Structure formats: C-alpha cells, structure tokens
Amino acid sequence: MLRFDRRLLQNFDWVMLAAVLVVALLGLLNLYSASYLNKGFGTSVFVKQIYYYLMGLGVMIGIILVDYKVLIKWSYPLYAATIFLLLAALFIGGEVAGTQRWINLGFFRLQPSEPAKLMLVIVLASYYFRKDTGAGFTIRELALPIGLTLVPFALIVKQPDLGTAMMLAFIFVSLTLFVKLKWSTLATLAGFGLALIPLAWQFYLKPYQRQRVLTFLNPESDPLGSGYHIAQSKIAVGSGATFGKGYIQGTQAQLDFLPERHTDFAFSVWAEEWGFVGSVFLLACYFFIILWGMNVALSARDKFGVLLAFGVVALIFWQAFINLGMVLGLLPVVGMPLPLFSYGGSSLLTTLAGIGILMNIRMRRFLTTR
Numbered sequence: 001m002l003r004f005d006r007r008l009l010q011n012f013d014w015v016m017l018a019a020v021l022v023v024a025l026l027g028l029l030n031l032y033s034a035s036y037l038n039k040g041f042g043t044s045v046f047v048k049q050i051y052y053y054l055m056g057l058g059v060m061i062g063i064i065l066v067d068y069k070v071l072i073k074w075s076y077p078l079y080a081a082t083i084f085l086l087l088a089a090l091f092i093g094g095e096v097a098g099t100q101r102w103i104n105l106g107f108f109r110l111q112p113s114e115p116a117k118l119m120l121v122i123v124l125a126s127y128y129f130r131k132d133t134g135a136g137f138t139i140r141e142l143a144l145p146i147g148l149t150l151v152p153f154a155l156i157v158k159q160p161d162l163g164t165a166m167m168l169a170f171i172f173v174s175l176t177l178f179v180k181l182k183w184s185t186l187a188t189l190a191g192f193g194l195a196l197i198p199l200a201w202q203f204y205l206k207p208y209q210r211q212r213v214l215t216f217l218n219p220e221s222d223p224l225g226s227g228y229h230i231a232q233s234k235i236a237v238g239s240g241a242t243f244g245k246g247y248i249q250g251t252q253a254q255l256d257f258l259p260e261r262h263t264d265f266a267f268s269v270w271a272e273e274w275g276f277v278g279s280v281f282l283l284a285c286y287f288f289i290i291l292w293g294m295n296v297a298l299s300a301r302d303k304f305g306v307l308l309a310f311g312v313v314a315l316i317f318w319q320a321f322i323n324l325g326m327v328l329g330l331l332p333v334v335g336m337p338l339p340l341f342s343y344g345g346s347s348l349l350t351t352l353a354g355i356g357i358l359m360n361i362r363m364r365r366f367l368t369t370r
Contacts, residue, residue: 007366013359016296019289020340020355024053026282027266027341033248034262034269035343045262045343052345055108056352063356067364071357072304075126079148082119085112086155101159111346113156113164118350118357120171121311123148128179129304136182142189145176163334167318174314175307229265232258233327236268237279244275262343264335267327282341283324290317296362305361312354319351 032046071078085103089112093103102109124145131141149172156165176189236252239245250272252258261269271279290313297309316339323338325331337344339351 008363011363011366013296013362016289016292016355016359016362019285019292020352023282023285023289023340026270026285028053029247030266030270030273030341031262031343033250033273034253034266036248037254037256048345049343049348052348053352055345056349059349060352060356060359063353064360064363066360068308068357068360069302069304071122071308072126072129075123079119079123082112082116083151083155085110086116086152088112090155090158101161108345111344113152113159113161114344114346114350115353116152116156117164117167117171117315118312118354120149120152120168121175121315121354122308124172124175125304125307125311128175128307129302132179132303134180136180137176137185138182139185139188142176142185145172161335163322163336166334167315167322167336170318171311171315174318175311178307178310229259229333230326230329233265233268234329236265236272237328240272240275240279242275243277244271244273247273249273263337264323264333264342265327266342267324267338270341286316286320286339293358296358299365300361301365305365309358309361312358315354316351 028046028049031049035045089101089103093101094109101111101113103112127145127148128137131137149168153165153168156168177186181189232252236250236258239252240250245251248254250269252272253261253269258265258268267279267282270282274281293309293313293316297306297313300306300309319336319339322331322334323336323342326333326336337347340348
C-alpha cells in the first residue's frame with residue numbers, strides 16, 4: 001500500500017500543485033487585506049490560515065502516498081466515522097450564533113459538515129463503481145445512494161446549515177447523472193425533485209431561510225436588514241471597476257461596510273481592490289483547476305478513478321459557483337466559502353484533501369488495472 005515506485009515521482013502532478021499554490025497565495029494576500037482592520041486583536045485569521053495551509057499540505061501529501069483504490073474498501077468506515085462526527089457536533093459541539101456545527105479539538109475547531117462533502121463523494125463513487133453493470137441504474141438500485149445522502153443531509157440541516165446540506169444534494173445529483181441511468185429512473189427522480197420544491201418551501205424551510213430567498217428576488221426591499229449583505233457585496237464588486245482601487249484601499253472592506261469579508265464575501269474584497277481584470281484572472285485560475293481535474297478524470301486508469309475525480313471536481317465547482325453567485329447577487333446568501341480562498345480550516349483541509357485525491361489519481365494513471 002505504501003511501496004515506493006519511482007514512476008510516482010516521474011508522474012507527480014506539478015501542474016495541479018502549481019495552480020493550487022497560485023490560488024492559495026492570492027487567497028492569503030486577500031485575507032491579509034480583509035483582516036487588516038483587526039490585525040491587532042489576538043492571532044490574526046491571516047496567521048491561522050497559514051497554519052491551516054501547512055496542515056492541509058500535510059494531509060495532501062499523506063493522501064498522495066496511498067493508492068486511491070484503498071478508498072473502495074474504506075469508504076463505508078470513513079462514512080460511518082463522518083456520521084459519528086456529525087452526531088457529536090449536534091450533541092457536544094460548541095454553539096456559535098445559534099448554530100451547532102463545530103467540535104473543539106483544542107488546537108483546531110472541526111466543522112464535520114465540510115469533510116462530509118468529500119466523504120459523500122468517496123462513498124458514492126465506491127458504490128457506483130461496484131454496482132455499475134452498464135445497463136443503467138434503476139430506482140431500486142439508487143435507494144442506497146439516496147439513503148447515504150439523506151442521513152448526513154438531515155444531520156447538517158439540523159445544525160442548521162442549509163447551504164452545506166444543499167452541497168450534498170448537488171454532489172449526489174452530479175455523480176448520479178454522470179453514471180448511466182434508465183430513462184424511467186431519470187424521469188422519476190426529476191418528478192420527485194420538482195414535487196419537493198413547494199413542500200420544502202411550505203413545511204421545511206425556516207422563516208429566515210425563506211426570507212433569504214425573498215431578499216434574493218428583491219434585495220432592495222430591506223437594504224438595511226436581510227438585503228444588507230448582498231447590497232454591500234454588489235457595491236464592493238461594482239466599485240472595483242476595471243483595475244480596482246488598489247491593495248488595502250477598498251472602502252467597503254476597510255471602512256467595515258462589508259460583512260463576512262474574510263469568509264463568505266472574500267471575493268467581494270478581491271473584486272473591489274483588483275477590479276474586473278483581477279477578478280477575471282482569479283476566475284481563470286479556478287477554471288483551469290476544474291479543467292485539469294476533468295483531464296485527471298479522463299486519464300484515470302479505472303472507472304473508480306474516473307468517478308472519484310469527477311466527484312471531487314463537482315465538489316469544487318459547485319462550491320465556487322454558489323459562492324460567486326451569492327456575492328454577485330445571482331443566488332441567495334447561504335453561507336458558502338470560496339474553495340482555497342476564503343478563511344476557514346475545515347473547508348480548506350477538505351478542499352486540499354480533495355486536491356490530494358486528484359493528484360493521487362493522476363500520478364497512478366500509468367499503473368495496470370487489477
């Protein structure tokens with residue numbers, strides 16, 4: 001499992017590592033500016049994020065050393081451990097701003113809902129790899145994947161954290177549509193999903209969650225209340241114009257108008273300071289990572305590697321898509337960090353673990369399939 005093969009070094013994915021380091025450096029640069037006002041109070045989030053990056057690189061290296069195919073065997077134990085952590089967060093986790101999402105480990109506050117996203121990718125990829133006959137999945141065959149998704153979904157909603165829970169739904173839909181489905185299965189799933197929308201609105205969403213959707217549809221209705229985040233974010237992005245206001249010169253961030261500027265609205269700080277040109281460059285970096293990840297999937301040596309790589313790419317894509325749509329006012333505010341860019345240890349470690357899996361698959365594409 002840990003035997004050394006010189007071909008692993010020869011096939012090391014320097015391209016992915018370079019792309020990730022570029023986004024990481026841009027994120028740290030942006031985080032220093034976003035936290036500039038509070039730099040004198042305790043350990044700054046900038047310094048903490050550097051620690052998280054070092055931890056994440058260690059996790060990434062550890063993942064690279066082990067053949068990714070062991071995840072087929074360990075997918076269900078890892079899934080069970082994740083469910084245990086989600087339960088622990090609900091019963092013994094610390095409460096912050098009315099939510100119970102974190103487990104205090106002393107040196108680090110773990111948010112189990114973040115690694116739950118990656119664990120769902122692994123367990124669904126493992127199931128579809130083992131059960132795929134090429135004839136197309138039926139509704140009965142999808143019963144277990146649906147159940148595997150619903151359990152962490154329900155636990156994360158209970159925290160409450162609807163944004164992260166919805167990410168699990170996006171991962172399930174992405175991987176399920178990627179494998180072959182019977183047309184009757186696809187029609188049934190589509191009809192069931194559409195029927196759930198009005199039911200969820202009426203009986204499932206909490207009042208503040210419904211208000212977020214209404215604010216998204218009409219942000220000017222409450223500019224100083226529920227629409228404040230979106231309004232300030234759009235002002236920050238728009239005021240950056242072509243080349244931006246300059247580093248640590250953004251008025252929305254430095255005058256403390258922009259809330260959550262180091263986490264959910266980190267891109268707003270970047271757009272204000274670096275403008276349209278800087279924003280396009282950052283988006284191009286993400287686009288390249290996603291394209292390279294798809295290339296990893298296409299070059300994988302087996303179907304499990306294909307599914308696993310596609311799932312990781314889907315995770316990064318949807319998280320970036322939702323965050324960017326949120327800060328631009330194109331989607332409701334749901335509390336979604338921008339991968340590799342926003343402050344947050346659990347999110348960063350999860351993303352770097354996913355990157356490690358992609359690099360693992362790329363490095364072992366030359367090995368024969370057994």
